[in-house]
Amino acid sequence: MTVEARHSDMRGSAPTSSSSRQEGPGGLWDSVKKAAFVIGSGILFLAAFGNSLTWHLQRFWGASGDFWQKLWTKVYLAFEDHDAALFFFGTMTFPTIAFWGLNIMLMMVDSTGKPSFITRYRIQMDKNNPVDPAKLRHAVKSVMFNYACISGPMVLAAYCLMNLRRDPCGPELPTFHWALLELAVCAIVEEVMFYYSHRLFHHPSLYKHYHKQHHEWTAPIGVVAIYAHPLEHVFSNTLPVMAGPIILGSHLSTTTLWYCLALVSTSISHCGYHLPFLPSPEFHDFHHLKFNQCFGVFGVLDRLHGTDTKFRQTKQYERHVLLTSLTPLNESIPDEPKKGQ
Ligand SMILES: [Zn+2]
Numbered sequence: 213m214t215v216e217a218r219h220s221d222m223r224g225s226a227p228t229s230s231s232s233r234q235e236g237p238g239g240l241w242d243s244v245k246k247a248a249f250v251i252g253s254g255i256l257f258l259a260a261f262g263n264s265l266t267w268h269l270q271r272f273w274g275a276s277g278d279f280w281q282k283l284w285t286k287v288y289l290a291f292e293d294h295d296a297a298l299f300f301f302g303t304m305t306f307p308t309i310a311f312w313g314l315n316i317m318l319m320m321v322d323s324t325g326k327p328s329f330i331t332r333y334r335i336q337m338d339k340n341n342p343v344d345p346a347k348l349r350h351a352v353k354s355v356m357f358n359y360a361c362i363s364g365p366m367v368l369a370a371y372c373l374m375n376l377r378r379d380p381c382g383p384e385l386p387t388f389h390w391a392l393l394e395l396a397v398c399a400i401v402e403e404v405m406f407y408y409s410h411r412l413f414h415h416p417s418l419y420k421h422y423h424k425q426h427h428e429w430t431a432p433i434g435v436v437a438i439y440a441h442p443l444e445h446v447f448s449n450t451l452p453v454m455a456g457p458i459i460l461g462s463h464l465s466t467t468t469l470w471y472c473l474a475l476v477s478t479s480i481s482h483c484g485y486h487l488p489f490l491p492s493p494e495f496h497d498f499h500h501l502k503f504n505q506c507f508g509v510f511g512v513l514d515r516l517h518g519t520d521t522k523f524r525q526t527k528q529y530e531r532h533v534l535l536t537s538l539t540p541l542n543e544s545i546p547d548e549p550k551k552g553q
């Protein structure tokens with residue numbers, strides 16, 4: 213029901229012909245509502261997933277009600293007095309599995325152009341079909357460097373900062389509801405920090421030295437989410453994600469879950485396929501296509517600063533919805549025929 217509500221909401225703010233598009237006074241509010249919808253439905257999905265996973269564990273594995281706490285206590289005791297190692301292990305292992313697991317699958321699709329039930333959802337139909345192997349190899353090397361040599365040490369720095377206030381590897385897990393609330397705050401912190409740092413990297417004096425590398429991919433693929441100059445990777449990719457848990461003094465469990473979500477969502481926003489029942493990647497894909505539009509994550513700050521005005525006059529904007537059917541949006545909302553055709 214909420215998905216449909218968003219559909220009608222999006223349609224309501226995106227009139228059918230580009231010439232008739234007018235920006236109403238509620239434009240920013242619309243944008244806030246859409247961001248709240250994305251964050252809210254993500255949280256609801258996680259709550260439902262968490263509850264059903266716990267239910268299955270209890271039902272089929274005979275786990276007791278405090279299964280997660282017991283599991284955490286075991287891990288906590290195994291790493292007794294080695295909190296830094298525990299923090300590093302947790303925040304690197306699970307996000308690594310999430311990021312590389314997803315992106316290895318996506319790279320197989322990009323490299324082979326198969327299966328067609330995925331590639332039919334490609335946003336820029338004529339691009340990366342298949343992806344240039346040399347360009348991909350170069351990107352993967354750079355991504356591996358950023359991941360291991362920059363994100364890794366920064367995770368340890370985050371631990372030291374967090375530990376000044378409170379040990380993030382405390383013996384008690386936060387409640388699930390508290391963790392969800394923290395995730396929502398982390399998403400808002402990321403939106404603000406990513407938007408402004410990203411816009412700064414588009415300043416002509418910084419762009420050509422630092423951000424141009426990320427924009428070599430005008431039609432992005434999942435793994436290039438962190439294909440960037442190391443300085444950009446520090447300030448625009450990593451700090452906005454790490455800031456939330458540092459500000460909140462989050463537990464290792466929440467921090468790890470947040471890092472996983474952040475890496476998966478940035479991979480989806482770069483993946484180049486607008487797949488059913490996944491967040492729409494149209495917004496950031498358009499940023500790669502046009503460079504000077506759509507700088508944020510959720511689009512609230514783009515609406516506030518008017519950096520999405522061109523985007524909102526495009527077919528891509530009309531397609532920027534949660535796809536709830538199996539028909540690709542390129543087919544249900546086709547491009548205008550080119551002049552002369
Ligand atoms: Zn990007």
Ligand SMILES: [Zn+2]
Pocket residue numbers: 410414423427499503
């Ligand atoms: Zn950019």
